[in-house]
Amino acid sequence: MKFSVLQENLSKSLNAVSKVVSTKPTLPILSNVLIEVTKNGVVLSATDLDIGIKTSIGADVEKTGKVTVSAKTFAEFINSLPSGKIDVELIGNEVKVNAKGNAASFNIIPADEFPVMSEVKGNSLTSIPATLFKDAIEQVVFAAAIDDARPALTGIQFEASGKNLLMVGVDGFRLSKKNIKLDSPLEKFNPLVPAKALVELSRILSDTAEELEELVDIYLLKNKNQLVFRYKEFDLITRLVDAKFPDYKQIIPADYKTRIILEVEQLQNSVKIINIFARNVIGNKSIIDVNPTEGKLSMQAALAEVGENQSEFEVSAEGEPVVVAFSAKYLNDMLNHINSEYLVLESNGSTMPGVFKPCDAKGEVDEDYLHIVMPMRLE
Secondary structure: OEEEEEHHHHHHHHHHHHOOOOOOOOOHHHHEEEEEEEOOEEEEEEEOOOEEEEEEEOOEEEEOEEEEEEHHHHHHHHHHOOOOEEEEEEEOOEEEEEEOOEEEEEEOEOHHHOOOOOOOOOOOOEEEEHHHHHHHHHHHHHHOOOOOOOHHHHEEEEEEEEEEEEEEEEOOOEEEEEEEEEEEEEOOOOOEEEHHHHHHHHHHHHHOHHHOOOEEEEEEEHHHOEEEEEEOOEEEEEEOOOOOOOOHHHHOOOOOOEEEEEEHHHHHHHHHHHHHHHOOOHHHEEEEEEEOOOOEEEEEEEEOOOEEEEEEEEOEEEEOOEEEEEEHHHHHHHHOOOOOOEEEEEEOOOOOOEEEEEEOOOOOEOOOEEEEEOOEOOO
16 A cells, blocks of 8 residues: 555545544544545545545555554644655554655554445436534534433434435424525435434535535435445434424424514624523523513523522513523524524513524514524523
């Protein structure tokens, strides 16, 4: 195995695949990156057995072959090198790397010990503009659970219906639902995709921002219960969550008693101030008090040993007065992912979930996205 490659290309690809390398792998080989050198270039692969990333880069190939080296150490070394040509060669049981003014050698584990990663075959289920898909991912993944105690909640439910692809994330305290409009109809397609796999996909798309007008192709490997996302030279392969997603539809209220139009920046500023006190309160509790007749909203948080603070501003509201408590952290998470200047808050009272939807200044709602936050006890 012997090839030459540009440092910037190798660094970019290594950083992408290394994201899925476990810090505490169950097998030593899982801490390594697979380097496959073919006549057409170099393919890098890494996996934790649940998620795998594979990418290819152009190179001047003198001799083909494949081997694995420590992903972390190899990536750190390559990242530290100046831009320019790098020569890589397998000599005996070591991979030798030579660059201008720098050289290193890395111990190997034979490539035949590396897990076999699935190959894409057949046509894709659908193609989604990368910009659109990245934004949709970011609007739902933060609402998924991190704790594996309930595996179903660590996934994002995909639901295809005609020219619509719905993505839903739930953690038991909040829900995010995003609809993507497709150019062509999609056959029935309801996988439960690990949120952490979508986070890695979003990172790949973000790191190639200048190329986001390209498409992400989605492939379903039914016999392996896997999904593959292909974007340019990247393949992200993920095992699907084998669990039943909760019936989230029963959580979404059909109507409301109070409706408030809020300016996102104004609410963000208030939440930031309130959080100075709320972050030290159990559950980050903040209380919202709205009187539609007066057209005012106040937020407050109190900490027994320290004191309390209150923020007040004018809003456009209709319906009944309402006092409801939400986690300031959850509100802040939601506000950081609302791609709109305004949003609507719909409420049925202090014990019912709050429904947030992006809208325009007049309150015309974007029905393709909603976020629900469960209330906290007022006492």
